[in-house]
Amino acid sequence: MSTLLHFQNQVHFRAQDGAPGGPNGCQGGRGADLVVPVPVGTVVRDVVTGEVLADLKADGQEVVIARGGRGGRGNKAFTTATRQAPRIREFGEPGEERWLRLELRVLADVGIVGFPNVGKSSLLSRVSSKKAKVAPYPFTTLAPNLGLVRVGESASFVMADLPGLIEGAHEGKGLGDQFLRHASRAKLLLHLLDLARVEGRDPLGDYHVLRRELEAWEDLAEKPEVVVGNKVDLLTPDQVATEVARFREEGIELHPISAVTGQGVRELIAHLWARMQALPSPPAMPPPRRRVWRLTPEARPFEVVEEDGALMVRGPAVEQLVHRLDLSTRDAQEYLMERLERLGVMAALRRRGLAPGRSVRIGGVEFELAG
Numbered sequence: 001m002s003t004l005l006h007f008q009n010q011v012h013f014r015a016q017d018g019a020p021g022g023p024n025g026c027q028g029g030r031g032a033d034l035v036v037p038v039p040v041g042t043v044v045r046d047v048v049t050g051e052v053l054a055d056l057k058a059d060g061q062e063v064v065i066a067r068g069g070r071g072g073r074g075n076k077a078f079t080t081a082t083r084q085a086p087r088i089r090e091f092g093e094p095g096e097e098r099w100l101r102l103e104l105r106v107l108a109d110v111g112i113v114g115f116p117n118v119g120k121s122s123l124l125s126r127v128s129s130k131k132a133k134v135a136p137y138p139f140t141t142l143a144p145n146l147g148l149v150r151v152g153e154s155a156s157f158v159m160a161d162l163p164g165l166i167e168g169a170h171e172g173k174g175l176g177d178q179f180l181r182h183a184s185r186a187k188l189l190l191h192l193l194d195l196a197r198v199e200g201r202d203p204l205g206d207y208h209v210l211r212r213e214l215e216a217w218e219d220l221a222e223k224p225e226v227v228v229g230n231k232v233d234l235l236t237p238d239q240v241a242t243e244v245a246r247f248r249e250e251g252i253e254l255h256p257i258s259a260v261t262g263q264g265v266r267e268l269i270a271h272l273w274a275r276m277q278a279l280p281s282p283p284a285m286p287p288p289r290r291r292v293w294r295l296t297p298e299a300r301p302f303e304v305v306e307e308d309g310a311l312m313v314r315g316p317a318v319e320q321l322v323h324r325l326d327l328s329t330r331d332a333q334e335y336l337m338e339r340l341e342r343l344g345v346m347a348a349l350r351r352r353g354l355a356p357g358r359s360v361r362i363g364g365v366e367f368e369l370a371g
Helices: 120-127 176-183 203-215 237-249 265-278 316-324 330-343 345-351
Strands: 042-046 052-056 100-104 110-113 145-151 155-161 188-194 225-230 254-256 303-307 310-314 359-362 365-368
Touching: 110 120, 120 145, 120 155, 120 225, 120 265, 145 265, 155 265, 188 203, 188 265, 203 237, 225 237, 225 265, 237 254, 254 265, 303 345, 310 316, 310 345, 316 330, 316 359, 330 345
Parallel strands: 110 155, 110 188, 188 225, 225 254, 310 359
Antiparallel strands: 042 052, 042 100, 145 155, 303 310, 359 365
């Protein structure tokens, strides 16, 4: 997997149901797990809460997003000394359901960022074997391109040509939200500027706009950067020196190159490699969140309220009991009454005026209980 495009055609995924039990006390088979493959670098969020459930940065990494429901018990589980052949069974519980938002953030050591048509794809094609699309119109790159850049005989790093941004990118204008999301993954940002002003923009002004967009998105404000001026093949040496001096006056080190002729590219690669070697090691990934089941009982396991003339019992344990039991048999109904007595539900109902013929609702099921 390299993209999330296949999720455009399928948005619902359902794991296999468990099998029913068999004769002679045989347990039904478990439903098979459903594994949904995603590209490396996918961030999984809960749509409702916005919580990040997983950040899948490593090949083969897995996370359980939704668990299957617990299977129901057959009649053998309800056999007692006084009930030798009970006609009681439980329904299986439904599995968990949730809506997820998947975000792909490419994993790259260096992310090339800049306005459209500054030469990002040309630079990637120059320094790697990746032949990115190059054309003289904005937003030629609609998705990130990755290229492997070799440094000497044995070293290498991954460079990403990220979609171009425009002013207001952090608000979603242009391809801004896509650009910024991918940029957050890179260890080092390469700000590419058009020194020749082919589009009529001032490169120093472009740099400041770029910085404002980065600082408005997540943790990009402190991301290490290298500022590079492209298209020096269209300028005289004096013009290049003037631009370098302009940036230096504002405390910015500018690296002039030409992605077309290769001028200054080798020196730039060496500088990028040295910067990456000097970066601190990334922090360890936090351990995944764990669900904890506590044995301490709830202070109020259930409550009895009156609604539309009927008595309503609310409480997870009581509602689950009613939902799981198949109440179509006399044995199951008697078993339910026994459990409600042991849980104290019947005593609570009597205190609220339970009488023959009065309706009781539990978990959306309405029936009459003997007082």
